[in-house]
Amino acid sequence: MSRVQLALNVSDLGEAVAFYAKLFQARPAKVRAGYANFVISEPPLKLVLFESPAAAGTLNHLGVEVESTADVVAATRRLTAEGLPTAVENGVTCCHALQDKVWVSGADTRWEVYTVLADADNPNACSCVAENAAGEVCCGG
Numbered sequence: 001m002s003r004v005q006l007a008l009n010v011s012d013l014g015e016a017v018a019f020y021a022k023l024f025q026a027r028p029a030k031v032r033a034g035y036a037n038f039v040i041s042e043p044p045l046k047l048v049l050f051e052s053p054a055a056a057g058t059l060n061h062l063g064v065e066v067e068s069t070a071d072v073v074a075a076t077r078r079l080t081a082e083g084l085p086t087a088v089e090n091g092v093t094c095c096h097a098l099q100d101k102v103w104v105s106g107a108d109t110r111w112e113v114y115t116v117l118a119d120a121d122n123p124n125a126c127s128c129v130a131e132n133a134a135g136e137v138c139c140g141g
Helices: 013-024 069-081
Strands: 004-010 030-032 035-040 045-051 062-065 086-094 097-106 109-119
Touching: 004 013, 013 035, 013 045, 013 097, 069 086, 069 097, 069 109
Parallel strands: 004 045, 062 109
Antiparallel strands: 030 035, 035 045, 086 097, 097 109
């Protein structure tokens, strides 16, 4: 089985492990001083965490594409039930597509769970409002 690997720098390994365990409903496969990894079945993913406070939070955001708005709604309900902060954006234009999505933040990173509803009429338009740490909107780079 192939899987994508993402290596992330985090400021607090314990906080990051707790966040990702909730986000992916998984336990870490390995935890060492300053290091942890998860082997996640769905979606297929190898997530590697390095405790590096000086480089923490350097990603803009990451995402999981799902098949339908119903899947986004289900994710929103589950994440909210886990006590994680969420921000729903329905019918937004982002990344050259009309999307429904939910944003969740934790462990120095933002994630979106989204579905593509259609190609954007104006692929340069951006109507999403979520911002990254630099204050840029989600599709503003």
